[in-house]
Amino acid sequence: MTKTYTILGIVVAIILGVYNYLPDQRFLDEAFPVGEGVSVIGYDDQYDGGSSQIEFDAGDSTLDFSCTLGPEDAKAGWCGVLFQLGDVADKKFKKWNFVDTVHLDIESSGTNEILLKIWTFDPDVTQLDKPNTFRLLLKEVALKGGRETIAIPMDDFYTPEFWFEEYGKESARNRRSLESAARVEITSGWNQPRGQKYTIKLRQLSVSGVSNLYFGITLGLIVLVVIAAIGLRHPRRNAEGRHEP
Incomplete structure (x- = not known):
C-alpha cells in the first residue's frame, strides 16, 4: 500500500510540474468595440439642471465623444460615456474574475486626464x-x-473614501477575484477646466487576464488521484464480507 501511495504522490508531483511549465493562456474581453451583451451611451448633466454639452457618436470601430462642462463653478458639472455590461435586472454581469489589465486605445485633445470607473456588483451593499x-x-x-x-x-x-461615506459600510468582498463588472464609465478628470471643450476618440476598451482553464484541468486530475487513493484505502468487500484483494 505504501508503494501505491508513493506512486500516486509521484503522479501528483508530475501533474503540478507540467502545470508549472504550461504557457499562460490569456483571454481578452471587450467593452468597445461593443460586443454581445454590451451597450453604450453618452450623457451630460442637463437632465439635472446643468449646462454641460456633449457630442457623441458610437460607430462600429470608433467612438467619438466631446464635452464642455458648464461654466458655473458653483454648480457641479459632469459628462461621460457609459458602457453597460450585461443585464442588471437578471444580475447577469461580466465575469472578470481573472482580469489583470485594462487596455485603452484612445486619442484625446483639450484634456490631460480622464477618470476610468468600473462599477461592480457587491451583494453586501x-x-x-x-x-x-x-x-x-x-x-x-x-x-x-x-x-x-x-x-x-x-x-x-x-x-475611493467618498463612496464608502456615501453608500455604506466597507464590504468584506474586497478581493478582485470576486468582482462581477456591471458597467464601465469614462468621465472628465478632476481638474477639467469649465467651459473648455475636450474630445476623445476611443478605438478600444478591453480587459485581459490569465484563463483558469489549465488550473481547472490540473485540479480535476488531482481530485481523481485523491479519489483513487481513498478507494485504495477502503477496499470493497465480497459477498462473504471479506476484503477483496
Whole structure:
C-alpha cells in the first residue's frame, strides 16, 4: 500500500510540474468595440439642471465623444460615456474574475486626464435600483494628447473614501477575484477646466487576464488521484464480507 501511495504522490508531483511549465493562456474581453451583451451611451448633466454639452457618436470601430462642462463653478458639472455590461435586472454581469489589465486605445485633445470607473456588483451593499450603490473601482488616467495605447493594472483601481461615506459600510468582498463588472464609465478628470471643450476618440476598451482553464484541468486530475487513493484505502468487500484483494 505504501508503494501505491508513493506512486500516486509521484503522479501528483508530475501533474503540478507540467502545470508549472504550461504557457499562460490569456483571454481578452471587450467593452468597445461593443460586443454581445454590451451597450453604450453618452450623457451630460442637463437632465439635472446643468449646462454641460456633449457630442457623441458610437460607430462600429470608433467612438467619438466631446464635452464642455458648464461654466458655473458653483454648480457641479459632469459628462461621460457609459458602457453597460450585461443585464442588471437578471444580475447577469461580466465575469472578470481573472482580469489583470485594462487596455485603452484612445486619442484625446483639450484634456490631460480622464477618470476610468468600473462599477461592480457587491451583494453586501448593491441595490439594483440605485446605480451608485454598485461598488466603484476608480483610476485616474493621465493623457498625453494625440493617440496612445494605455495598459492599466487592475490592482491600480481603488474604491475611493467618498463612496464608502456615501453608500455604506466597507464590504468584506474586497478581493478582485470576486468582482462581477456591471458597467464601465469614462468621465472628465478632476481638474477639467469649465467651459473648455475636450474630445476623445476611443478605438478600444478591453480587459485581459490569465484563463483558469489549465488550473481547472490540473485540479480535476488531482481530485481523481485523491479519489483513487481513498478507494485504495477502503477496499470493497465480497459477498462473504471479506476484503477483496
